[in-house]
Amino acid sequence: MSEPYEVKFRLSRRRSSVPRARALLHSVLGDWGIGQETGEVAELILSELVTNALRVRVPNGRLVGVRIARLLDEGVLRLEVSDAGDGKPEVRKPEEDETCGRGLLLVEALAHRWGYERRSCGIGKTIWAELKAPDLMSAHDGAEVAACTVRAGQSVWRRGAWHLVRSVDTQQQASGGLTVVLRFDDGSAVRIDAAEPLTVRAANAAP
Structure with a gap:
């Protein structure tokens, strides 16, 4: 388990x-x-x-x-x-x-x-x-990784659905940490701490 x-x-x-x-x-x-x-x-x-x-x-x-x-x-x-x-x-x-x-x-x-x-x-x-x-269970066919390792072309599981990542940017926080900005193919975007875990899979993986 x-x-x-x-x-x-x-x-x-x-x-x-x-x-x-x-x-x-x-x-x-x-x-x-x-x-x-x-x-x-x-x-x-x-x-x-x-x-x-x-x-x-x-x-x-x-x-x-x-x-x-x-x-x-x-x-x-x-x-x-x-x-x-x-x-x-x-x-x-x-x-x-x-x-x-x-x-x-x-x-x-x-x-x-x-x-x-x-x-x-x-x-x-x-x-x-x-x-x-x-x-x-729907999300379990992906892999859990830190947000800072996500790359364009992967799909990210968020709010009950897979979202294809179009681009990835990073921004320095005032505290010295790092924020990752993920932009998806549907035009939406999310800002997330670099160390936060996300479930991802390759873009060509079966749904």
Whole structure:
């Protein structure tokens, strides 16, 4: 199995962290080319997991950890939410008049699989959920390379489609880093950090 590509961030323990988590996930999935249908389900699952983590009693100052990973060989999107609380997450079936307690029930219904594990370092636990993401499999016939190595004539996988690279330019950043400017045959262009990974393939590769 290939190493997963991932994004990690931490959230403060406040209600505004739920929409913030959704917005960050939406941005990440857009960059990875995940389709709208899978993205909407993923955002709903992450919202429930973060909401549950915020309700857990934890020592003061403890943040909520989020990890978003893509496993290309399996075509799977994995969401993880960690908190410093005790206890075992259990699926409840609340009464019709109850207004909460359906979070994990929803996760169980939407996810391909889910579970939890104790954190290997530190206190607390991590609840994870995995979704089948066919868009990841579509991109897997390419190779992952740094943006600075992309050349004209190659195709780049972005936002769920292959784009033929017409030209490549580099620009020096004020900080001393390097930005790569890719111009595609459809007239669009993208500016990207030179070290950022991109999935590419030869222009004559089969679709």
